[in-house]
Amino acid sequence: MINPNYYPWGYDSDNGPDQWHKNYPIAKGRHQSPIEINNKEVHYDRSLLPWFASYDPGAAKTILNNGKTCRIVFDDSFDRSVLRGGPLPGVYRLRQLHFHWGSSDDHGSEHVVNGVRYAGELHLLHWNPKYSNYLDAVRRTDGIAVLAIFLQVGKTPKPEMKRILEEINAIKTKGKEAPFPNFDPSILFPKSHDYWTYHGSFTTPPCEECITWIILREPIIVSSDQMAKLRSLSKNAENEPDLPLVDNWRPTQPRYFRMVSASFL
Ligand SMILES: NS(=O)(=O)c1ccc(NCc2ccco2)c([N+](=O)[O-])c1
Numbered sequence: 001m002i003n004p005n006y007y008p009w010g011y012d013s014d015n016g017p018d019q020w021h022k023n024y025p026i027a028k029g030r031h032q033s034p035i036e037i038n039n040k041e042v043h044y045d046r047s048l049l050p051w052f053a054s055y056d057p058g059a060a061k062t063i064l065n066n067g068k069t070c071r072i073v074f075d076d077s078f079d080r081s082v083l084r085g086g087p088l089p090g091v092y093r094l095r096q097l098h099f100h101w102g103s104s105d106d107h108g109s110e111h112v113v114n115g116v117r118y119a120g121e122l123h124l125l126h127w128n129p130k131y132s133n134y135l136d137a138v139r140r141t142d143g144i145a146v147l148a149i150f151l152q153v154g155k156t157p158k159p160e161m162k163r164i165l166e167e168i169n170a171i172k173t174k175g176k177e178a179p180f181p182n183f184d185p186s187i188l189f190p191k192s193h194d195y196w197t198y199h200g201s202f203t204t205p206p207c208e209e210c211i212t213w214i215i216l217r218e219p220i221i222v223s224s225d226q227m228a229k230l231r232s233l234s235k236n237a238e239n240e241p242d243l244p245l246v247d248n249w250r251p252t253q254p255r256y257f258r259m260v261s262a263s264f265l
Pocket residue numbers: 096123125138146201202203204205206
């Protein structure tokens with residue numbers, strides 16, 4: 001029996017971020033994400049180490065549209081593609097990457113830097129293998145690490161984004177999935193590894209407060225056409241009326257008593 005009261009969360013007025021707390025009370029917690037990052041409140045921490053990603057391109061499996069975002073999933077059955085260093089106590093396994101974007105180029109990112117909203121935000125999600133599996137890690141404060149990279153619209157887009165966006169045509173509607181082999185997401189990284197870090201949550205339900213956020217200061221450049229390509233995704237299934245998948249970002253949440261540390265002066 002399907003729960004008649006169950007109404008899937010989303011980003012519309014009746015199921016969006018202001019409603020999530022009804023089914024996920026932690027959405028009103030003290031360690032929620034995203035947040036505003038303001039230079040005057042950031043603390044330079046010279047003890048912060050550089051972070052390193054060692055990804056195996058062979059771990060890339062599929063790209064899918066889950067009706068909420070465009071996601072690429074990786075084989076995380078062993079320490080095959082890992083993130084380490086930075087604020088992390090050990091290696092964390094790459095599980096998936098996905099995007100958040102707006103309905104136009106002037107907004108779409110989740111984190112906001114000194115009042116600046118970027119056109120989008122790329123999240124690479126990793127989990128701590130000291131826990132038996134991903135869902136166990138989700139319940140731990142040191143369970144998950146997300147590397148976040150801002151997407152900025154500019155004239156000279158990063159050629160490495162092309163392959164992902166070419167695949168969009170194959171996953172136009174919710175539930176569509178396509179093979180996505182031989183892909184090392186570190187080719188998407190900007191030159192600088194400077195980052196901010198703070199402790200927060202998933203930016204979507206279940207909003208668990210299990211994430212060490214590592215947010216890169218330098219955005220990657222995408223073209224306006226590439227952003228339009230992301231916006232050509234639909235959040236409905238194939239045989240349903242067309243609803244554009246846009247504005248899948250959560251507004252910034254109160255920082256409360258959290259410190260945002262910077263790896264750079
Ligand atoms: N925007 S985010 O990086 O914070 C984020 C949010 C939710 C989920 N997944 C939803 C979820 C959480 C626990 C079980 O299923 C993911 N993810 O899985 O990469 C990432």
